[in-house]
Amino acid sequence: MTTVSITRVGTDVDAAFALAMERAGCTGIIKPGNRVVIKPNWNACAIPGSTKLVTVLAACRWAQAQGAGEVIVGEGPVPVGRERIDAYLAEMGALEALAAVGSRFVLFDTDGHVLFKDLPDLPPEIGIARLALECDVLINLPLLKVHSCCLTTLCVKNLKGCLRPADKMAFHRIGLLPAVVALNRLIRPHINLVDAIEAMEGDHNRGEMVPLGLFIAGTDPVATDAVASAQVGFPSGTVPLLKLAHAAGLGEHRLDQIEVVGEPLVPQRLERVQDRLLRKYPDLQIQEAGGCSACSAALMDGLFIAGGNRKASKVAFGPQVEPDADALVLGACTRKYWATHAHVVGCPPDGAAVARALCTPPGDQA
Ligand code: SF4
Secondary structure, eight states, rough: OOEEEEEOSSSSSSHHHHHHHHHHTOOSSSSTOOOEEEOOOOOOSOOSSSOOOOHHHHHEEEHHHHSSSSEEEEEEOOSSHHHHHHHHHHHHHHHHHHHTTOOOOEGGGGGGGHHHHHHHSSSSEEEEEEEHHSEEEEEOOOOEETTTTTEEHHHHHHHGGGHHHHHHHHHHHOOHHHHHHHHHHHOOOOOEEEEEEEEEESSSSSSSEEEEEEEEEEEEEHHHHHHHHTTTTOOOTOOOOHHHHHHHTTOOOGGGEEEESSSSOOOOOOOOOOHHHHHOOTOOEEEESSSOHHHHHHHHHHHHHHHOOOOOEEEEEEETTOOOOOOOEGGGGGGGTTSSEEEEEESOHHHHHHHHHSSOOOOGOO
């Protein structure tokens, strides 16, 4: 039976990290002199929606104490451009803090990738960060967040940050869930820890933080995600991504087959993305048919940026959608309606452009 630990995090984050690792059976995985790569969720979109720096530093110090010869923190953030990535890292103080503990940051985007071609459920070609593939020990370190498409975004999905920037969008177009599962067949983290000191509800980047004060850890990424998902109100068997990963032989998603050690599992339900949309935008009608998660994310961004200035109350996207005449249509899939409808171009459309369209009175739309 696979083991997942739940550990309370107090003021001594390093001690909690070490205890989480010990309880999860991760002590001894790192051998003297090993090259260790830590993969946080540093998305370059929002620091609150990122793995906490204090958790990453605790992981660095723990890996070094375990005998690692080199500890590298690697990430391929959301493709928002080098300037924004650098500004995000600077605001976090990441590079200096890592240097102070004897580690360094590597931006996967500008480092080497190993190419994989013509594999099932994946785009025709993808590139995975060579560092993450070829290190001795990969530590997977996501933040606990809800997600519009995956319900929760945790260890299994966090590996998407090892892809080349262009591959990330291709994943959304080809089918995010099967593609993420296929990616997890190619890259297997040795240690997984979900940072749940605070969790994000309502959205995966723009949501609100909820203090949970926990680390959830294991060697099995699917089991770790299953326990973390249950912790925030998605019981066993309700997260399609984890069921798919289990069916692919990547780990255990059934809670009755997972030994939970440490603190008891006491679920604390987080607000789902859809619930938040209904609560914050009760007048908004979303018409969607066959749309992918990238358009959904662009709409979320647009709604957040538009805030109280929004004028549009009907939005449509997806290749099979048949939008009402007064709907704002999003993305290249709705191209055939552009002559007659207010629209935003792009695949996916840019969140700021969606916001501008949402804020334009219907009669003034292009
Ligand atoms: S336009 Fe939107 S729904 Fe269509 S493929 Fe692009 S991102 Fe997906």
